[in-house]
Amino acid sequence: MRVLIVGGSLGGLFTANILHRIGCEVRLCERVPGTLAGRGAGIATHPELFEALRRSGVTSDLEVGVHVPGRIALGRDGGVIGRYDFPQVLTAWGRLQTLLTEALPAGCYLAGKELKTIEQERGVVHAGFGDGTRLSAELLVGADGLRSTTRGLLAPKPAPAYAGYAAWRGLVEEAELSRPTREAIFNHLAFCLIPGEQMLGYPVAGADDSLAIGARRYNFVWYRPAEDSTVLRRLLTDDSGRHHPEGIPPHLVSRRAITDMRADAERLLAPQFAEVTRLATQPFLQPIMDFCAERLAFGRVALLGDAAFVARPHVGMGVTKAGGDAMALADALKAHPGDLPRALAAYESARLRVGRFIVEHGRNLGAPLTPVHHSDAERALAKTNATPDFVMRTAAVAPALPF
Ligand SMILES: Cc1cc2nc3c(=O)[nH]c(=O)nc-3n(C[C@H](O)[C@H](O)[C@H](O)COP(=O)(O)OP(=O)(O)OC[C@H]3O[C@@H](n4cnc5c(N)ncnc54)[C@H](O)[C@@H]3O)c2cc1C
Known part of the structure; x- marks a missing residue:
């Protein structure tokens, strides 16, 4: 299967590496010309992040x-x-970007390619780019972040809050x-x-x-x-x-x-x-910001990483969740070979509930910092979640999923 991935940050890099390793032919289109190396700051890690790195071919x-x-x-x-x-x-961020870029198959990273249009027809999706080129594939993955162009073209509402x-x-x-x-x-x-x-x-x-x-x-x-x-x-x-x-x-x-x-x-x-x-x-x-997409699958297009959900950074899960999304997409494609609609439906149902849960958890951890509270329950949460003990036990600790 040919897969076009829009966005060459960590979500896109996880997706390219993991899908390549299950046999997909991947191309990664990043709007920034040159390299993203040297940017970013700190990232917390969780066991799921190491699993995503291993499945990306990064072993150390x-x-x-x-x-x-x-x-x-x-x-x-x-x-x-x-x-x-x-x-x-x-x-x-830069350390992970280096490791994941080094693991990519040669020639798949296309810098300076800004997605502008998406057209779908039977069996194929076409992407048009700002440089006038057009690429086609069986699947397009929108890993283009909080202000995702992919999402803007397919589901512009709701907007991040x-x-x-x-x-x-x-x-x-x-x-x-x-x-x-x-x-x-x-x-x-x-x-x-x-x-x-x-x-x-x-x-x-x-x-x-x-x-x-x-x-x-x-x-x-x-x-x-x-x-x-x-x-x-x-x-x-x-x-x-x-x-x-x-x-x-x-x-x-x-x-x-x-x-x-x-x-x-x-x-x-x-x-x-x-x-x-x-x-x-x-x-x-x-x-x-908080953001929850209502859908993750649109025909031959899937949303992933920050394009799909953005939780407040207190959960320290942005990168881990992007890696988890990429693994879930690979698992769904493997479970439904030759049946992309079923694969994307399985991906969407698995990751919608994970994304919603993590965004809600981030809101709870951020309650003491939220300036306006709308109810007594919110005010009580802001108080209990502000103690040093609570913050040390919960910040950047992967929450147990209740499902
Ligand atoms: C340069 C950079 C530095 C970061 N540093 C940190 C950090 O230090 N700590 C932290 O917690 N998080 C950081 N993040 C965010 C972190 O990467 C994400 O929260 C998480 O990894 C999920 O990433 P993502 O790949 O889904 O989205 P993002 O990391 O937001 O990446 C989206 C990518 O898509 C590209 N893009 C957007 N629109 C288009 C388009 N139309 N066509 C093609 N490409 C497009 C963007 O240039 C970007 O590279 C950083 C992101 C970037 C881009």
Whole structure:
């Protein structure tokens, strides 16, 4: 079967590798010209992510990321106020992108190909691209992210919803951290909780994916309320006054926004985390979104990864879920050889319920950060889910699926 995959980020890379290994002829079409390498920040891992890597042909678990023994919570004065033993491997988007790109069959990655149109007829789907070319296949997989063009062409509604808060994210070179800060936080997933906000950080691979001690990086994520029409609008406006409503590129985040964020960090956070924000070379912003697609299969087209569901990052499952989607698609194709409608129906029914559950779990974990609560039950959830103990036990821990 010929398969066209739209989107060359991690969802697309998992799909290309896993479907290639069950005998499909894959082509991966990414709109960004050149390479995506060198982008991204930190990613939590879960057992399912390693399974997806293995099925993609990536075998070296140990080299994927940095091992931490557990979690700590810091008070405003920098002292440890809570601990939770939870060994985990923490990795970087760039590290996974390298491993999955190296595993691809030669010549299948087509950069600079932006999907514009989809046409379906009996037995075949045709994709038209911005460079004027057209490619055809038996199956097209839309792995083109939160603002998926594939989904926009086939099911433009519902649209992703803003959760009312945004994350400042960034990376610091391990070697630049002061010794006391390195010793206090570097070897853990560390949190600092203040009312309505959450800071967390953890070690990841360094430049050139290095895992050597001294050459790694520290990744931070600081969730802060940001009312849509005022605060968020200001954060997504660059120094020239241009507003970027769909996300501001890291290098355009305004100097004023970064200066204010660092001043707030000095005032509000444990001193170790204030240092992290001070040293981060290019802090960037991620508005937090929720999205659930209502369908995943449209004739010969399937949605996968962030094109299908986006859960808040507290679950730390975006990449793992994309890998899980790719494995489920491969399983469905193998279970129904020669019967694509049945295969895609099986894929859709398996992954709709997983995606819905993970998105809902993300909303629950994010309840303490959600600025507006609509009921007493929501207010109660926001309170119980805000304690250091709850946060350390649940953040970036794969939830047990109830089915
Ligand atoms: C450069 C980059 C860095 C990231 N860094 C992090 C990180 O540090 N931490 C984290 O938790 N998550 C990160 N993510 C998000 C993470 O990859 C996803 O949440 C998860 O892996 C699911 O990915 P996805 O492949 O479904 O979607 P995405 O990762 O969003 O990828 C979608 C891809 O589709 C491409 N695309 C979009 N429209 C078209 C089109 N019309 N035609 C062709 N291609 C198209 C985009 O350029 C992009 O490469 C990053 C994503 C990208 C693209």
